[in-house]
Structures are given as C-alpha cells and as structure tokens.
Amino acid sequence: MNKKFSTTQFVWGVSLFLALFVNLPIIFLQLPRLEKSGIAQLDVLIQVLVCFFYSVFFIQIVYNHSKSSHSKTKIFFEIFIIFIVFVFVLTTLNVLIIGLSMKMFPTVLMRGILIGLIAYFFCRFLIETERKNEILLENEHLKSENLLVQLSSLKNQLNPHFLFNSLNTLSWLINEDKGKSQRYLQKLSQVLRYSLSMQEHSLVPLKEELTLIDSYIFLLQMRFGENLKVVKNIENIPLQIPPLSLQLLIENAIKHNIISTESPLHIWIESNESDKTITVRNTINLKQNSGGTGIGLVNLNERFKILANREIEIEQNEAFIVILPLISY
Structure with missing residues (x-):
C-alpha cells in the first residue's frame, strides 16, 4: 500500500508540474486579467486540468505496460489514442467554452507532444528507479542469507572441537x-x-x-x-x-x-x-x-x-x- 501510494504521489506531482509547465505562456498572458475576468480564470483552469489528466493517463499507460509483456505496438496504439482524445477534448473546450478559434489547434498539438515526451522520460526514470531498488533489496536479501549460511558453518566448525576435547577429558577422569x-x-x-x-x-x-x-x-x-x-x-x-x-x-x-x-x-x-x-x-x-x-x-x-x-x-x-x-x- 505504501509503495502504491508513493508511486501515485509521484505520478500526480509530475503530472501537475507538466500541466503548469506547458501552460506557463497562457498563464502569463492571462495573468493581468485573472482577478477581473472569469473567462480568463476558466481558460487557465481548463488548460491545466486537461493537461494534468492527459499526463496522468499517459504515464499510467507507459508505466503499467512496462510491468507486463504487451507489445510495443499496443503501447504505441494506446498512447496515440490518448493523444487524440487529449487534442479533441482540449480543442473542443477551447472553441465551445473559451471561444477561441481553430488557430489554437497547433498549440494544442505542440502541448500534447511536449507533455508526452517529458512524461515518457519521467516514467522511464520511475521504472528504472524501481528496478534499481528491487535489485538492491534482492542483493540485501541474498547478502543476509549468505551471512546466515556463513554463521551456521562457523558455529558447526566450533562445536566438534569442543566436544572432542570434552570427551577426552571425561575419558581421562574415568580412568583416574x-x-x-x-x-x-x-x-x-x-x-x-x-x-x-x-x-x-x-x-x-x-x-x-x-x-x-x-x-x-x-x-x-x-x-x-x-x-x-x-x-x-x-x-x-x-x-x-x-x-x-x-x-x-x-x-x-x-x-x-x-x-x-x-x-x-x-x-x-x-x-x-x-x-x-x-x-x-x-x-x-x-x-x-x-x-x-x-x-x-x-x-x-x-x-x-x-x-x-x-x-x-x-x-x-x-x-x-x-x-x-x-x-x-
């Protein structure tokens, strides 16, 4: 449970960072109007939320497939689908709710690609970190087992020596x-x-x-x-x-x-x-x-x-x- 919780925290943190990072130009443009304009606030909120959920789903797809034996073609197909959904949803919201024109479509594409690239490398970092931790834990386990085997062997070498000398002493006393x-x-x-x-x-x-x-x-x-x-x-x-x-x-x-x-x-x-x-x-x-x-x-x-x-x-x-x-x- 702790491992899943920490992984989820990592994914959410990275996703929030990406959502804010790729939308920094929009946030700065809307900054002077944020206090006065509800549309400006809504614009920033929509951009950040859609990018956040896109990043979360993107990382989850790459991360989960890395734990399974699914082919790269299937992973690429699912990433492509989530990318298309992201572009369609954000473009639709920009046009219907914010009132932006279709000229913003290329920026949506660029943000989707940028989030995908950065999220992929963050995801690979998470996977490699977990693998290294698993290797370290396995090595520690093997080291502990090896130490126990060594200890058992050393104890077994001491006891026959003790027994041999004790029996010699007993044999001498019986005669004496x-x-x-x-x-x-x-x-x-x-x-x-x-x-x-x-x-x-x-x-x-x-x-x-x-x-x-x-x-x-x-x-x-x-x-x-x-x-x-x-x-x-x-x-x-x-x-x-x-x-x-x-x-x-x-x-x-x-x-x-x-x-x-x-x-x-x-x-x-x-x-x-x-x-x-x-x-x-x-x-x-x-x-x-x-x-x-x-x-x-x-x-x-x-x-x-x-x-x-x-x-x-x-x-x-x-x-x-x-x-x-x-x-x-």
Whole structure:
C-alpha cells in the first residue's frame, strides 16, 4: 500500500508540474486579467486540468505496460489514442467554452507532444528507479542469507572441537577417579545441553554465557585442581555475545599452555562496561609444538565480523589477551 501510494504521489506531482509547465505562456498572458475576468480564470483552469489528466493517463499507460509483456505496438496504439482524445477534448473546450478559434489547434498539438515526451522520460526514470531498488533489496536479501549460511558453518566448525576435547577429558577422569567422573559427567551434560540448545541462536545474553563458563571451569578444575586458577571480574551488563565464545578462549589457553604445579595457568575474565567489551587474558607457558592451526580464533573473529561488524582484538606480550566486543540487544 505504501509503495502504491508513493508511486501515485509521484505520478500526480509530475503530472501537475507538466500541466503548469506547458501552460506557463497562457498563464502569463492571462495573468493581468485573472482577478477581473472569469473567462480568463476558466481558460487557465481548463488548460491545466486537461493537461494534468492527459499526463496522468499517459504515464499510467507507459508505466503499467512496462510491468507486463504487451507489445510495443499496443503501447504505441494506446498512447496515440490518448493523444487524440487529449487534442479533441482540449480543442473542443477551447472553441465551445473559451471561444477561441481553430488557430489554437497547433498549440494544442505542440502541448500534447511536449507533455508526452517529458512524461515518457519521467516514467522511464520511475521504472528504472524501481528496478534499481528491487535489485538492491534482492542483493540485501541474498547478502543476509549468505551471512546466515556463513554463521551456521562457523558455529558447526566450533562445536566438534569442543566436544572432542570434552570427551577426552571425561575419558581421562574415568580412568583416574570414577567418583569425580560422575560429577564431571553431570556438569558435562549441562554444558553439552547448552551447546546443543544454542545451535539455533546467533547471540545469547552475556549472563547465560557466564553460566556456561561457571560449569565449564568446574569441569576443568576437577582435572587440574590448584594448577588452574580462573578469576572473573564481570559486571552485570545487559549485552549479548555469540554462544561458546568464552569457552573457546579458555579451551585454547588449556590446549596451548603447560599446566603444572611449577607452572600454573592463570586466566582472567574481565568486562568493561564503557567499551562494551569482555577480555580474556591468560599467562603464557607454551607447550612444545603447540602452534595449532589457529582456526578457532579465525572462526571466532568471523562470527564477530558477521554479527557485530567488529573484529576481536588479540594482543600477546607477557600474557595472551583476547578482547571480544559485546553486542547490544
């Protein structure tokens, strides 16, 4: 409805402009008599109204046929008919009502041709503008679909990595301590349930992600004990984050660094409300051949580029630091 309404407004506006434009000489000639002569007022009114309706019908014919598969011959025939009707009606009104002679017939023809030419080009402009808008909308739709496909692919690449490492940890605990393995399995099921439930979500509240991290840290500390120290300093910020983002960073720290009594691993998770970011920082004591593929951080960065139009920040000096942008609702 809005599109039709705006198109109608455009057609009427163009038609009124054309009607006034082609009749400017007549309006100027009649201007001195407009206040005193009713015939002069009627003359101007008739010229403008007839030209206005002629322009409206002309544009509608060209515009409507552009949306259909009608032949050019049919369009030309209908334009010719509306032109003949315009000339006949305006000439008749000029002679019978205004009292003009047939000598005005050529001016009627010229006005009809001029209106037709200008109206045609205005109409083509309207058609091309609509086509460009349709192409832009289609491109935006395809872009959105492509982003969703990319996002789904990236999420699916993260989850098998998480599951593989979790099962390895469970297998190790079963051999080490069956009592602990039961508690571990309970927490692991909570983490996996969260992971599965988040498959259809691109973003989750930060609070939910932190609940996952609490369970995940519990699992890790059952294995590493005092050799793994995690400190959280998180403000209650009503923002969102891609699911499993923090879990991935903690997992990477575990994967690449030595964790022992002599070299405990420290991880700090801190939020910054003013910058709307969350920072994960860990000490560095790399394992041998722990370079890895880097696909985890690359995929995580791609997710943030798609969802937040921002990239993650990575710094490495005395500690390894990853800064994640948080996303508003």
